[in-house]
Ligand SMILES: C[C@](O)(CO)[C@H](O)COP(=O)(O)OP(=O)(O)OC[C@H]1O[C@@H](n2ccc(N)nc2=O)[C@H](O)[C@@H]1O
């Protein structure tokens with residue numbers, strides 16, 4: 001008779017993939033000033049990594065290639081997320097380690113992805129339920145979609161999530177001119193007016209058809225970001241000039257821009273064609289649905 005095997009412990013690490021807004025329509029404005037959005041968010045195969053060791057107190061160490069930009073941060077979103085789950089001092093803590101690969105304040109939701117990874121990791125470790133959607137959204141409008149970390153249609157101010165169309169095989173290129181852009185400043189610089197929600201099919205069978213449909217959509221923050229950060233234009237043009245590029249657009253409030261390619265290999269090759277002074281990455285979507 002074989003002895004029953006003890007269940008293996010849940011992994012004490014979480015991947016925090018970059019969020020990319022394939023389009024972003026500003027559809028209205030709430031009375032509190034927050035904007036109503038319609039967006040198709042996907043996740044890239046590049047991201048931050050959050051790991052945990054048991055600990056009596058709550059602590060966070062930040063390391064990795066993009067850690068320096070967070071050195072002056074008084075309250076990392078990872079710690080805000082931990083305290084939302086359980087106020088400090090109300091039980092054991094955790095020693096968290098964040099390996100930062102995503103540029104800070106760059107429109108690919110790095111802080112929100114880290115907060116969401118902390119919620120997933122700590123809710124398992126502390127055996128606590130995830131907080132409700134309203135509380136999670138207060139951490140950041142991108143936190144609800146980052147909690148799922150799979151392609152989704154975003155509505156409301158970011159708290160309403162619907163299934164995305166089934167996505168075809170495709171490659172994604174990300175590039176950032178290494179100039180941080182503040183999300184509130186970009187929303188403030190936006191010209192008045194709203195765009196209706198997009199009409200999308202249930203699935204795209206191939207990347208070309210997806211790019212064609214996405215070309216009929218916009219990122220309504222792109223012009224505002226360009227007015228604050230002219231190099232965004234250069235990044236968009238450089239991405240569009242790469243062989244095989246099907247679509248080039250800015251993500252979120254910028255300054256990171258993305259390119260869609262037929263394959264991950266084409267996107268990877270395109271990343272090598274961009275200036276080395278930029279932050280750049282090419283590859284596959286995170287958990288892409290075939
Ligand atoms: C633009 C997006 O990246 C699209 O995915 C997100 O909506 C921004 O998400 P985020 O960075 O998590 O945003 P938050 O930290 O919640 O908000 C930063 C600021 O952006 C503005 N903001 C954000 C989200 C939203 N739907 N309307 C807004 O007007 C507000 O001025 C807010 O104070």
Ligand SMILES: Nc1ncnc2c1ncn2[C@@H]1O[C@H](COP(=O)(O)OP(=O)(O)OP(=O)(O)O)[C@@H](O)[C@H]1O
Nearest residue numbers: 076077104105106107108109110111112114142252
């Ligand atoms: N772990 C974190 N990673 C990144 N930024 C953080 C973190 N914790 C706090 N912040 C703060 O959050 C701000 C927004 O950073 P983030 O990288 O999430 O912006 P973003 O990529 O523009 O996000 P979005 O696409 O959601 O607008 C930064 O200016 C930084 O001061």
